[in-house]
Amino acid sequence: MRIKVLGAAAGGGFPQWNCGCPNCRDVRSGALAAKPLTQECVAVSADGERWFLLNASPEIRSQIESNGVLHPRGPRHSPIAAIVLTNGDLDHCLGLLSLRESHPLVIYATERVRRGFTEGNVLYRTLQRFPGQVTWRLLEAEKETELTGVDGQASGLAIAAVPAPGKPPVHLEGSASPDPGENIGVVIQERRTGKRLAYFSASAAVTPAMRKKLEDADCVFFDGTFWASDELIALGLGDKRAEQMAHLPVGGPGGSLQTLAGVGTPKRIYIHINNTNPMLRPGSAERKQVEAGGWEIAYDGMEVEL
Ligand SMILES: [Zn+2]
DSSP, X not given: OXXXXXXXXXXXXXXXXXXXXHHHHHHHHTOSSOOOBXXXXXXXXXXXXXXXXXXXXXXXXXXXXXXXXXXXXSSSOOSEXXXXXXXXXXHHHHXXXXXXXXXXXXXXXXXXXXXXXXXXXXXXXXXXXSTTSEEEEEOOBTOOEEEEOTTOOEEEEEEEEEEOSXXXXXXXXXXXXXXXXXXXXXXEEETTTOOEEEEESOOSSOOHHHHHHHHHOSEEEEEXXXXXXXXXXXXXXXXXXXXGGTOOOSSSTTSHHHHTXXXXXXXXXXXXXXXXXXXXXXXXXXXXXXXXXXXXXXXXXXXXXX
């Protein structure tokens, strides 16, 4: 299985357009030995020909153009066979509207996420220009299904959704009762090799079921949004704690680094990293803690082969 990180940042990207926090300031000026990051999106393939995107970021056009494997192989063609949505956040869904150039799309999502994106959304009509423009395929908890594109041909990859503690996207808060389909992680298994990718780019906690999936995987991507619970508050950038935004912080007592310390998955990678997170700074104490714990930090262009 080939895994390509198209974008590693949380919503807003790194740097974020309206942010002058130390990280954003220093990456702009070049004072920080780090590269900018686009918003989270990962591509997965078993054969190197058909690719499945995990989420569709607002920067999807530049992400496709920066990755040759995603370029068309004919006058009208895309190697992108389908797109998997892990929740309804705009940084995961807005890119769908950028793929409106009359191309049939297959989208995997829970029923809650499908409804959140399609109902009452007049812009969704741009993806309903012709019959069959979008084919939705339902993801249900723990139910394994083959990943397929428009042609329905087997990809060699199976996917299963795992509910992860989360919350509705900000623009839908308060509009419906809580639903376990609001936020999921996915396990993708290559049938030929049996190798497993566990992908949890947003989670407010680690449930026992999640922990089992992480332990059984050959590679884990996990929520690296915030280092500290009060990260935005301490920087004077917001009034919400990480947990209120449904993100388990990486550092501190009870943080994911500590919580997942016993998980011996060979490859462990933090993704969906907010621009304020001090682990983005090479050489920082936080970065050293992450590396000492055996974790890597995703970056745009990162490749993993399982
Ligand atoms: Zn910033």
